[in-house]
Amino acid sequence: MPAPRGSRLSRVLADIGPLRDHPDFRRLWFGNTVSYVGQQMTAMAVSLQVYAITGSSFHVGLVGLFSLVPLIAFGLYGGAIADVVDRRRLGLITSVALTLLSLALAVVAIADVRSVTLLYGIVALQAVFFAMNSPARSSMIPRLLPPEQLPAANALASLAGGVGQMAGPMLGGVFVGFWGYQAAYLIDVAAFTASLYAMWRLPAMLPETVLAGRAGKGAADGAEGPDRDQGGEVDGAKEAVARRRPSVIEGLRYLAARPNLRTTFISDLAAMVLAQPRVLFPAVAVIWFAGDSSTVGLLAAAPAVGALLGSVFSGWLGRVNRQGLAVLIAIGSWGAAVAVFGLTRDLWLGLLFLALAGCADTVSMVFRNTMLQAAAPDDMRGRLQGVFLVVVVGGPRLGDFLAGSTADLFTPTVALVGGGLACILAITLVGVFQRGFSRYDARHPIA
Known part of the structure; x- marks a missing residue:
């Protein structure tokens, strides 16, 4: 007798077991989701405010630079701190600091202080505290859930990120348009209370x-x-x-001696550096599709839509044990989708392949993060999450530079097709030379 349709659908849709069975994780996930939407609203409002003051896209671009440098500089150190202190307390302190910084942005907007330098300074401080907060939050998850639920938890985190990336900027633009910059900032302050409440309800998270x-x-x-x-x-x-001091070097040495964990980062860099298409969207929108800024928006949204759909239909991920092999296949699929996008000249077909790339990226992210959480000891999880943050933030920026440079030297087609093929070649070599990674079994996690 065939299985009921509802049961088959439930095996495909995102597994909500971690939310249903674990109240601490449920509160933390909800708080992170709400606060992330608020952060994305604030990011949009800051960009709009800087442009209103300067009328310069260059100055708007500097907002990203003032965020990027502290994230990379403090990401590793924040992870090291998370491995030697109460992670709950660290998460609370940094969340309070982020709340106060959003409040400071609201005060600046209400007072109509037209200083981009002040805005840059606040944005940089936000990046510092986020770099301290993120590894602490991520390294808590394995203490809240059994190992078999980590893939589902990471898929739910990806779902929350997709919602934040899509809804946050849109809501930020709407609130700024109707009620001014301070509206977006004050809503962000209110959104942080959900994260603060979730952190407050957690038990102490001292390292083991x-x-x-x-x-x-x-x-x-x-x-x-x-x-x-x-x-x-x-x-x-x-x-x-x-009582040891937080040591970044100790974490890097640990990572260097653990081939499976090290390969999770190498494989992600192969995708994000070699086959990063986003910087080419403005050019291909005009040259290939005879479009305008709305076409650029569609191209930029397509990978996010694919990532969101990959999270929604992630129920099958929890049944995959060969997680290393799944990462290799997912990243190879990302490279193939980007390469085919580089060959198509039909907009809707191009959007489809960008969405497939985004879906493949979600699968890769879920398994890479699960491997970091399951195979690493508790006293190294913060540092590895710090490295994860640096790779996730820095890799795409390097990819933007490589793709843009290649397109200028040759053509966007060469940059996209060549980058996608280079990604496939690189991840194939990773599989050949790191055979243990392709044999990694979630039932017996080995770093």
Whole structure:
């Protein structure tokens, strides 16, 4: 007898088990989703405000630069801090700081202070605190959920990100148009309360090395005679580990010695650096499709729509155990979709392949993040999430530079087709030389 249609559909749609079964994760996911929409509203409002003050697209572009540099500089250090302190407290402190910075933007707008330097400074501080906040939040997830639910949790996080990226800028533009810049900023302040509430309700998230040290201290305090002395020595060693300063270098050394985790970053760079199409959208909209700014908007939205659909129909991801192989296939699919987009001259067909690329990127992201969370020890998760943040932020920027330079030297077609084929070649070589990665099994995670 065939399975009921509803049950088949539920196996395809996003698995909401983590939201249904774990209240702490549910609150954290909802808070992150709401606050991310607010952050995207603020990002749009800042760009509009800078343009209104300067009338210069160059100055608007500098907003991204003032965000990028602190994110890269502090992403690694923020992850290191998250590995030696209470992650809940770190998340709370940085979320409060981000809330106050959004409030500062609202005050600047209400007071009609026309200073782009002040706006750049606030944006840079936002990036600093976000770089400290993101690794702490991400490294909490494996402590809130069983390992088998991590793929579903990461797919839900991708879904939230897609909603934020699509709804945030649109709502930001609407609120700015009707009620001014301060409206977007004040709504962002209100949105942060959801994240603050979720963090407040979480239990303490001390790294496991600290918890082990405290357990050792308690055992030593209960001992007597020679055993007490020996326990004190062991406890002293554990306390020394627990009190160590946050070390970025230690995290990088750990990553260098773990081929599977290292390959998750190499594979993502192969996609984001070699086959990044977004910087070419303005050129191809005019040259290939005889379009205008609305065509550019469609091209830019297509990968996001594909990523969102990939998250919505992600129920099958939790049944995949060969996650390394899935990453290789997904990134190869990204490269193929970008290459075919470079050959098509039909707008709707091009949008379809860009959407397929976005869907493949979601699959890759879900499994790469799951591998980082499941295979890494707790006292390294913050640092690895910091590296993840740097790669996710910096890789596409390098890809923009490479694609733009190639298009100027040759043509957009060469940049897109060549980049897609280079991505396929690179990820094939990764699979050949890192065979352990393609054999990675989620049931027995090995870093």
